[in-house]
Amino acid sequence: MAENFSKILVCCDGSKYSEKAIRQACILAEKFSSKLTLIYVVDKTRKTDILAGNEYAEILRKYAKETLHRAQKIVQEYGLEPKLVTKEGNVANEIVRFSKDDNSDIIVVGSKGLGAVLQFLLGSVSLKVANHSLCSVLIVK
Numbered sequence: 001m002a003e004n005f006s007k008i009l010v011c012c013d014g015s016k017y018s019e020k021a022i023r024q025a026c027i028l029a030e031k032f033s034s035k036l037t038l039i040y041v042v043d044k045t046r047k048t049d050i051l052a053g054n055e056y057a058e059i060l061r062k063y064a065k066e067t068l069h070r071a072q073k074i075v076q077e078y079g080l081e082p083k084l085v086t087k088e089g090n091v092a093n094e095i096v097r098f099s100k101d102d103n104s105d106i107i108v109v110g111s112k113g114l115g116a117v118l119q120f121l122l123g124s125v126s127l128k129v130a131n132h133s134l135c136s137v138l139i140v141k
């Protein structure tokens with residue numbers, strides 16, 4: 001890798017694939033002395049979520065906070081201190097938008113997430129991010 005990845009954006013969803021992506025991002029961050037940002041996007045695009053109302057949205061926000069906290073602990077094992085970000089909306093779109101706004105040099109994402117059935121129907125978040133991002137994307141298997 002010839003690039004210097006000074007700003008790394010890592011996508012978190014609580015899955016084992018996400019954890020592997022976090023660990024891989026930490027290795028990159030150590031190598032390049034990078035700033036690491038962990039992002040969790042609360043998916044606000046599914047009709048069932050929208051119809052369920054505020055209680056369900058609060059549950060999703062709580063899960064996001066817990067997931068980022070667990071991810072932060074993993075990053076801290078490497079002696080790094082990440083920035084934590086929570087967004088709401090279409091997952092892939094919000095990741096791409098944030099990476100542009102934050103001038104991320106690379107996005108690190110797991111190859112699969114928690115919603116395997118939804119991914120099959122709607123397409124993989126990692127694929128959408130890779131196709132629409134302006135920066136490099138590392139998809140961790």
